[in-house]
Amino acid sequence: MPAKPRREDASFDLTSMIDVTFLLIIFFMCVTEMAHIEYENLTLPAAHQSVKDSPAPPRRQVVNVRYGYGNGPERSEIVVRQRVFDETNRLAEFLREQDRLARRQGQADGIDVKIRADGRAEYQKVQQVLVACMKAGIARVSIGAAPSPR
Amino acid sequence: MAATLEERFKDPELCFTSLIDIVFLLLIFFMCASRFKQVEEKLEAFLPNDGNRTDRTLVLPPSELTIFVRDDAVMRESDSFNIKALRKATFYLGSREATPVTDVNRMLPVLQQLAETPGQRVLIALYDEQAGQDQRVPFFNVVQVVDACKAAGIANIAFQAPAQPR
8 A cells, every 4th residue: 555645734833033123123122222422313404515524523412402392483493411491691601511521521622512403493492502602702603504515 | 623743843833924914003103103314414504603792792803794684474374274485585685775685696796896805794684683573584584595695605604683673
């Protein structure tokens, strides 16, 4: 009596694929978290004469001016490390403190300030940041811009 | 019916189908939720280091050009939809009575002539500084002025502080 042909189930090992998928998930989870600390999501204005921003100065404070979040007709607000500053004096005090900390840690020139303002934000709000920098005694200020084809 | 010897010593099997489905859903979620870092550049500026002095009467250098920026939007922002991107600015070179300029490129010849003399400074100021004015100058217009100054070769660019403390 001929032997019945044995049916073999087609199967493949998915273990490696699950490992790689978990690695990808962990990678994207970590990358997403790190991107939000200092840099707010906004649209920088384009400029032709802007220069490369890397490597970043050792002690730099990023001040964001985002659009579409504030109350009232201005709809712009100043955000530093996810903290909103309504008054110029408070921002000046914060920057002065950061500058003092940097000098105490050996940075003789103090801090640089980078103003990342949305292109649609009101210039009056950026003026407040500039005034706060002046009050804090910070002279080196740069304005964030999106690269534009020259 | 008693289990056969083969069935009794068969390796326990786990069904991974649901796990793979959930894992792929999570992966797609994080791929969509994460954003690529925007390549950024910068425009350098230097502020006068005057500490806590709020006096706006600065000693002007011998030659300085003030560029007044004015909100010249045709349409106003409404609550129903955002048309902020359509707001434009008008530029006045030297004084508020000067001929208004809407295209920044038309300022280049004046700025290039200014740049020929060393020590020139450009001061960017608002046309209407009184509190309560419904003048909202979008920041990208000011960046256009800074960009034009740098293209003309003027490195000394200053920003006038607002008239009233905020």
